[in-house]
Amino acid sequence: MNPTAHKVEGDRRLLPAPVRRRGAGFLLWEENFHPEVRMADLRRFLRLPARRALDGSLAENANWARSWYAAHAWPWMCAMAVKIHPEMRRGLRIDGEWFDSPVLAEKFASPGDGAIAIASAGPEADREAAARLEAGEPDRHYFLECHAAAVAEALLGEICRRLGPGSKGAGRWRQHGPGYSQWSIADTQRLLTCALKAGRLPGPLRALDSGMLQPKKSHLVLFGMESG
Secondary structure, eight states, rough: TTTOOOOOOGGGGTSSSSSSSTTTTEEEEESSSSOOHHHHHHHHTOOTTTOOOOHHHHHHHHHHHHHHHHHOOOEEEEEEEEEEEEETTTEETTEEEEOOOHHHHHHSSOEEEEEEEEEESSHHHHHHHHHHHHTOOHHHHHHHHHHHHHHHHHHHHHHHHHHOSSSOOEEEHHHOTTTTTTTTTTHHHHHHHHTTTOOOOSSSEEEEEOOOOSSSSSEEEEEEEOOO
């Protein structure tokens, strides 16, 4: 694990993280952070049965993807503090920016502190996977894509772990993002713009006109505290 890793204690969840911070709005910031990828999660992304052993060519390709990624990729994650204000069950204001979605107003029903979390497996795996497909190596393309997807998910889980429970252990974080149920993916760029108010990100990220993120294996998620 990256030696700069740090934990935000529960009763200090909205204070800027003291390590590798860039700008007062960041709760945490990590660049070139390689999380542990569980074999069960990799199997899930590979669409293999939970008890399917990785042997033979499966093991060879999985080991290659893991080794290549560890040597060449630059995964990163960060989280920014924001203020959340639901309005009349119609939508949500995030740092003053209006997002029209009744499900957001319901999911984040209490005004207060929140966070925008970003996790990315980085662009390197996207490029290498495309090159492997072009070179006629579809298995390596597929395994590298799946490994990068598992990394991005593990990074988001690491953000959840570090943000921890609510103040004095009360409450827990709820999360939702553009493209999730009843939140238009078209809002990706606007939520990313809110995040960028905190400052430069640890790595490259942009929203395409479609609302998809680039690099592909990236997550952009809103966190809010739910009481109880």
